[in-house]
Structures are given as C-alpha cells and as structure tokens.
Amino acid sequence: MKILVCISNVPDTTTKITFTANNTQFNTNGVQFIINPYDEIALARAMELTEGGKGTVTVINVGTVATEPTIRKALAIGADDAIRINAEPHDAWFVANQIAQYIKTNPFDLVFTGRESIDYNGSKVAGMLGELLHIPSVSIVKKIDINGQEATVEREIEGGKEILTIPLPIVAGAAEGVAEPKIPNMRGIMSARTKPLAVVEPVEVKLIEEVISYELPEPRGQVKLAANAEQLAELLHAEARVI
Amino acid sequence: MSVLIYTENTDGKFKKSIFEAVSYARAIADANSTDLTAVSIGNVNADELALLAAYGADKILNVTSSNLKNFVNQAYASVIAEAAKKTGANVIVLANTLSGRGLAPRLGAKLEAGVVEGAVALPDQTDGKFIVKKTAFSGKAFALVELTSAIKIIALTPNSFPVTENSKPVQVEEFNVDTDPANFKTMLKEIVRSTDKVSLPDAEIIVSGGRGLKGPENWKILEDLADVLGAALACSKPVSDAGWRPHNEHVGQTGVVVSPNLYIAVGISGAIQHLAGISAAKVIVAINNDADAPIFKVADYGIVGDAFEIVPQLTAAIKQKNKA
Numbered sequence: 154m155k156i157l158v159c160i161s162n163v164p165d166t167t168t169k170i171t172f173t174a175n176n177t178q179f180n181t182n183g184v185q186f187i188i189n190p191y192d193e194i195a196l197a198r199a200m201e202l203t204e205g206g207k208g209t210v211t212v213i214n215v216g217t218v219a220t221e222p223t224i225r226k227a228l229a230i231g232a233d234d235a236i237r238i239n240a241e242p243h244d245a246w247f248v249a250n251q252i253a254q255y256i257k258t259n260p261f262d263l264v265f266t267g268r269e270s271i272d273y274n275g276s277k278v279a280g281m282l283g284e285l286l287h288i289p290s291v292s293i294v295k296k297i298d299i300n301g302q303e304a305t306v307e308r309e310i311e312g313g314k315e316i317l318t319i320p321l322p323i324v325a326g327a328a329e330g331v332a333e334p335k336i337p338n339m340r341g342i343m344s345a346r347t348k349p350l351a352v353v354e355p356v357e358v359k360l361i362e363e364v365i366s367y368e369l370p371e372p373r374g375q376v377k378l379a380a381n382a383e384q385l386a387e388l389l390h391a392e393a394r395v396i
Numbered sequence: 397m398s399v400l401i402y403t404e405n406t407d408g409k410f411k412k413s414i415f416e417a418v419s420y421a422r423a424i425a426d427a428n429s430t431d432l433t434a435v436s437i438g439n440v441n442a443d444e445l446a447l448l449a450a451y452g453a454d455k456i457l458n459v460t461s462s463n464l465k466n467f468v469n470q471a472y473a474s475v476i477a478e479a480a481k482k483t484g485a486n487v488i489v490l491a492n493t494l495s496g497r498g499l500a501p502r503l504g505a506k507l508e509a510g511v512v513e514g515a516v517a518l519p520d521q522t523d524g525k526f527i528v529k530k531t532a533f534s535g536k537a538f539a540l541v542e543l544t545s546a547i548k549i550i551a552l553t554p555n556s557f558p559v560t561e562n563s564k565p566v567q568v569e570e571f572n573v574d575t576d577p578a579n580f581k582t583m584l585k586e587i588v589r590s591t592d593k594v595s596l597p598d599a600e601i602i603v604s605g606g607r608g609l610k611g612p613e614n615w616k617i618l619e620d621l622a623d624v625l626g627a628a629l630a631c632s633k634p635v636s637d638a639g640w641r642p643h644n645e646h647v648g649q650t651g652v653v654v655s656p657n658l659y660i661a662v663g664i665s666g667a668i669q670h671l672a673g674i675s676a677a678k679v680i681v682a683i684n685n686d687a688d689a690p691i692f693k694v695a696d697y698g699i700v701g702d703a704f705e706i707v708p709q710l711t712a713a714i715k716q717k718n719k720a
C-alpha cells in the first residue's frame with residue numbers, strides 16, 4: 154500500500170500572532186515552524202498502517218526551500234521519502250492543484266491530509282483533492298482502518314458519528330483520535346538526512362482568492378470578579394444578559 | 397446574479413445554524429437586489445421546508461431522490477452544482493458545520509470557485525470587490541479574503557450572524573438530478589448517536605472543564621450546571637488526552653473552535669492554545685482558584701475560588717433564577 158501524507162509548515166501553537174506591513178503580512182520574526190499537528194497525526198497513522206513492510210509512506214509539501222527542516226522532521230519521524238513542490242503555498246486551491254497534479258502521475262492508495270491547517274484554517278485541501286482526482290474524500294476523520302482495498306472510516310457528524318466503508322483510493326483529513334503523534338528517535342534523525350527528498354517544480358494555477366489583510370480580535374475588557382455564585386448569576390442575567 | 401443556499405438537515409430538521417445561514421444569504425441577495433434559492437436534499441417535510449421561506453428563501457429546490465438520503469459529500473456536491481447551474485447562482489452559501497466543511501471545498505473545486513470556510517461577516521462588495529472576513533490562525537486572528545472567481549462560496553461560522561425573519565411566499569419545486577454512480581462509492585455502514593444533548597459547534601452556552609477538576613468522576617457538577625443552562629459540555633486538551641472526556645469535546649487550537657454566547661471555563665488555566673478556540677465567545681466566565689491564572693485576562697466575569705464549592709452554588713443560583 155502506498156500512502157501519501159500532505160504536510161503543511163505552520164507556526165508553533167504557542168506563537169503569539171502579529172502582523173506587519175500594515176497588517177497584510179504574518180510576522181514570521183522569531184516564529185518557530187512545525188509540522189501542522191493534524192498532519193503529524195496523519196503521519197503517525199500512515200506509519201501504523203504500513204508497519205512491518207505493508208507499504209510505504211511518502212510526505213509531500215508545497216513550499217519553498219525554507220520548509221525543508223519541517224520535511225526532514227517528517228522523515229525523522231518515519232516517512233520513507235519526501236516530495237517538495239517548489240512554490241509559495243498561495244492558498245488551498247493552489248496547493249490542492251499542485252498535489253493533485255503530482256498524484257495523477259504518481260498514484261497512491263490513500264492520501265492523508267490534516268483536518269485543517271492551524272494557520273489558515275481552510276479545511277479545504279482534502280475535499281479539493283478528492284474532487285480534482287474524482288475520488289471520495291472525508292474531511293474530518295476520527296478513525297481509519299484499511300482492509301485490503303477498502304477503508305473503514307469514522308466521521309464525526311452533528312450529534313454522533315458515522316461509520317463509512319469506501320473503496321480505495323480515498324483522501325482522508327485526519328483529526329484527533331486517528332493516532333498519537335510519534336516523536337523521532339535518534340536513528341530516525343540520523344537516517345532522515347539521507348532519505349530521498351525530491352524537488353518538483355509547480356504547475357501553473359489560475360489564482361481565485363487573495364488575503365487582503367489581517368485583523369486581531371478586539372482586546373477584551375477587564376474581568377469583573379464576583380464575590381460569590383449568586384452575584385455571578387445575577388451579573389450574567391442582568392448585565393451580560395446571556396442567561 | 398443570484399444567490400443559492402444549501403440547507404443541510406439533521407434527521408429532517410433544520411438547526412439554528414442553517415437559519416442563520418439562510419438569513420445571511422438573504423442579506424447578500426438583498427444587497428445585490430436579487431433572489432435567493434434554497435436547495436434541500438433528503439427527507440424534509442413541507443412544514444419544515446416552509447421555514448426556509450420564513451427566513452427569506454424565494455424558492456426552495458427540494459431533492460428527494462432515495463439514493464441521496466444519506467450525506468455523501470461527492471454526490472451532494474454534484475447536486476448543488478446542478479442547482480447552481482439551473483439558478484445561475486454566483487454566490488453559494490452553506491453553514492460551516494461538520495458536513496458543510498467536507499462539502500464546500502469539493503463544490504469549490506468542481507465549480508472552480510473560491511471558497512471561504514469560517515466566514516464571520518457579510519461580504520464587503522465595495523468597488524465591485526468581494527471580500528469576506530474569516531477566522532484564521534485557529535481563532536487568534538481574522539483574515540480578509542478577496543474572492544475573484546466567477547462563483548463564490550461561503551461557509552458561515554455558526555453563531556456569527558443573527559437569525560432574521562424575512563417572510564416570503566412558500567414556493568417549493570421538486571428538483572431531481574441524475575447523479576453519476578461514481579459519486580456513490582462511500583457507503584454508510586452505521587450511524588452512532590451520541591448522548592450529548594447539545595452539539596458543541598452550534599451551542600449557545602458551553603460549560604467547559606479543565607485539569608482543575610482532578611478526575612472524570614467530578615464531571616457531575618459540570619453536567620448539573622450544563623443541565624440548568626441547556627448548555628453543551630466541553631473540556632481542555634489534557635482532559636481528553638487523559639481519557640476523562642471524549643476527544644470531540646476538546647476545545648482549542650487543535651480541537652473544536654466554538655462561538656457561543658457564554659463560555660464558562662472551570663478549572664482551566666487559559667493556555668494560548670485553549671484560548672484560540674474560544675476567542676469568538678461573546679462572554680467568557682472563569683472559575684479558578686488561582687487569581688493569576690491567564691484565563692482571567694480574557695474572561696469577562698469570574699470567581700476566584702474552589703470549583704467544587706462554587707459550581708454547585710452557581711447551579712443552585714441559576715435554578716432559582718429560572719424559577720423566578
């Protein structure tokens with residue numbers, strides 16, 4: 154079984170988000186970049202599913218040379234090889250088209266993405282990939298198992314969950330619960346340096362969206378401390394009018 | 397120009413998030429002096445469909461084919477694309493629900509339409525542009541995104557637009573499309589209903605517990621509070637990691653991002669990753685025995701004290717108020 158894991162390079166979760174250039178650019182100054190946490194979960198599941206020589210795991214990233222440390226980290230965790238499509242990841246549409254193009258000439262049985270990237274929060278790449286490749290996609294996967302040529306997928310729905318069976322190939326957007334992220338060991342870190350990382354040039358894509366600017370949420374006012382529960386209930390009722 | 401809204405149903409009923417999205421789509425149609433068509437897929441009765449007109453749908457396309465009873469994003473995307481073609485829609489609105497999130501990007505790719513997932517305001521159409529505000533960086537910021545494609549798709553965040561009555565005559569049209577069998581590879585094996593009374597993403601009130609509660613056996617006091625408020629339960633990440641609560645209750649940057657009117661954080665310190673998930677909450681209440689806990693920096697109201705004492709007292713006080 155051949156599995157492809159799409160990884161995006163995102164600011165560490167503790168990052169305080171600020172912007173520059175009149176709020177048009179994310180301030181990367183001093184920001185630590187990591188593998189998107191959901192992609193780490195996907196990678197961990199991909200390794201479990203191919204354990205014991207049952208297949209291979211390739212990671213793919215659309216990014217400039219600056220993302221290579223993140224790709225090497227994925228190799229250190231345990232991916233067999235990596236592809237970097239050499240372009241700024243303009244948006245999900247651009248990224249999905251690049252990856253779809255690659256998959257068309259290099260087919261995979263299972264394509265993992267994360268449920269969403271924690272920076273732009275599109276939740277878009279998985280569904281777009283599915284549509285571009287004309288194969289099923291499940292965007293928020295809670296559990297996934299493969300039996301022969303069929304995937305059993307658990308998906309969260311309003312008020313419960315659905316269990317689906319789908320013939321491969323599919324695109325799955327991994328969410329919490331799919332697997333526990335794996336930490337690279339010394340051997341992994343050593344071998345990551347020599348694992349293949351192929352650089353592929355992008356195809357042309359007509360762009361259809363553009364981030365114009367960013368805003369930070371309104372700062373919240375001072376907290377009003379209540380002396381006891383009765384007073385709190387009264388404040389929520391009479392002042393905040395939320396109960 | 398015309399506006400299309402996909403109105404997802406849950407067991408034949410529309411949730412509040414759907415009426416919000418209809419109201420939102422109506423506002424876009426009005427701003428462009430055009431009409432709004434709703435497309436409903438599955439078994440929804442006439443009374444329920446009529447509600448869509450009450451919130452502003454000029455026309456309702458009702459798709460009842462038996463093979464479309466269960467949600468399959470691939471098949472639903474093709475039906476909605478057909479509806480868009482039929483109505484000449486250039487704006488398509490959905491609610492950003494769990495299913496909506498799987499559907500919108502497929503529809504976008506099919507129609508080569510730009511997609512904004514997680515919109516929080518009406519599009520700004522000044523100077524012929526189309527700019528939509530959405531959450532970004534997991535609730536730590538907003539992005540203003542301009543869509544330049546011919547068709548534009550918006551998935552609206554629940555609780556970010558008020559439900560607005562705007563009654564139109566009820567006009568329902570049966571709409572059935574031939575869908576390619578290749579769209580139906582996904583087979584539904586089973587639906588497992590959760591016992592949760594209120595689902596987290598569209599909850600108006602949320603009671604959330606952190607590590608300060610010490611163990612799963614202590615959730616009873618939060619359940620009681622949630623019961624008197626009609627609230628959904630949530631938790632911090634370490635709580636679900638420890639298996640005290642299910643993963644789908646974990647709120648934050650790597651969990652659910654919520655947008656309730658009231659979020660009550662009990663025994664939660666307020667780590668940046670947790671706060672990311674609640675920045676859209678209108679009112680935040682903190683109950684924590686450490687006055688220096690960072691949660692008090694974002695809370696609107698709070699009590700410094702022991703949760704095991706305060707939560708039952710709060711439940712009792714609210715019960716009193718409910719009676720009054």
Ligand SMILES: Cc1cc2nc3c(=O)[nH]c(=O)nc-3n(C[C@H](O)[C@H](O)[C@H](O)COP(=O)(O)OP(=O)(O)OC[C@H]3O[C@@H](n4cnc5c(N)ncnc54)[C@H](O)[C@@H]3O)c2cc1C
Binds near residue numbers: 633663664670
């Ligand atoms: C990659 C990554 C992603 C993460 N994503 C998330 C996320 O999405 N969501 C999330 O929540 N966390 C996330 N975290 C974890 C986050 O950093 C914090 O560790 C976590 O939010 C802390 O949870 P807590 O507030 O329940 O526990 P603690 O930080 O341990 O806080 C417990 C609080 O309870 C209070 N307390 C103790 N006893 C009582 C009592 N008797 N009465 C009242 N108060 C009491 C204490 O004063 C303290 O403030 C993430 C971390 C990483 C590294």
Ligand SMILES: Nc1ncnc2c1ncn2[C@@H]1O[C@H](COP(=O)(O)O)[C@@H](O)[C@H]1O
Binds near residue numbers: 162191215265
């Ligand atoms: N630049 C990228 N390169 C490779 N995969 C990506 C990239 N951006 C996003 N993805 C994948 O798409 C998923 C969802 O991203 P998004 O649609 O942006 O929320 C991520 O979890 C990744 O798996």
